[in-house]
Amino acid sequence: MSDSPEDARGESANPAIEPDKLKQLASEADRLAANPTLLQKIRADRESEQQLEARLRPYLERLEENAARVSRLLTFFDQELGKLEGGDDILRAAVVFIHAYLEDFLRTLAAELLPAGDERSFEDIPLSGSKSFGRGEKFALGQLVQHRGKTVDQLLRQSVFDYLRRSNYNSTTEIASLLARLGFRPEEHNKAFDAIDRMIERRHQIVHRADKRSSSGKTMLQPIDRAEVVEWLQATLSFTSGLLTPLMQRLPTLLDKGESGTPS
DSSP: OOOOHHHHHTSOSSOOOOHHHHHHHHHHHHHHHHOHHHHHHHHHHHHHHHHHHHHHHHHHHHHHHHHHHHHHHHHHHHTGGGGSTTTTHHHHHHHHHHHHHHHHHHHHHHHHHGGGSOGGGGTTOOOTTOSOOSSOOOOOGGGGGGGTTOOHHHHHHHHHHHHHHTOOOOSHHHHHHHHHHTTOOGGGSOTTHHHHHHHHHHHHHHHHHTTEEEETTEEEEOOOOHHHHHHHHHHHHHHHHHTHHHHHHHHHHHHHHTOOOSOO
């Protein structure tokens, strides 16, 4: 009789589990079966992990997507496009993207945390649907009619989202103020602020002055250095990624409260 495939290999294709391991698995199964509460807790923990992962996904996706977009621009510059007349404008576009990506991340972070804040967190946030911006104000009871059917939490979140859609962060002073408002310690996240401030200032120069300066009666386009743009990208990535760890520590509490930081 010819050898079976298992004999030809000298071992079974499905090696048996060691007896001690079987006993351990059986004991674990008995323990879970005898303790439904423990089994429910394990299932709840797994669900919480999945929810936590889902809540973190928008941040990770934003980090990856926006970094990739800026990196592609730098790649275009390094290739033939950067050698053409006006090729430096690729670097200027990259600076604008870096700042836009930073603001997008901060708004997403604020949308997650502000609705769960205390009364002071809403001091300058107007009621959703009002025409004011940048300051809290009194409102007549009739203004709530347009929100009939919403819970208080839903109205708070919608007011925050409306406010954030019109918000800008044009200095690290404003960024630090937002971090403090969200419950972070700005002094623990300000290592990259010098580079970020220079990036924001250059972005302002590009967007509002076409990156030109007057000198000796002449208006001249300012040179831009690729290495500096890379430094600004790295500084922004370092700052935003540095906020993820404290965010992860706070998200489980938000999950327990049933908060949702994603605009509808």
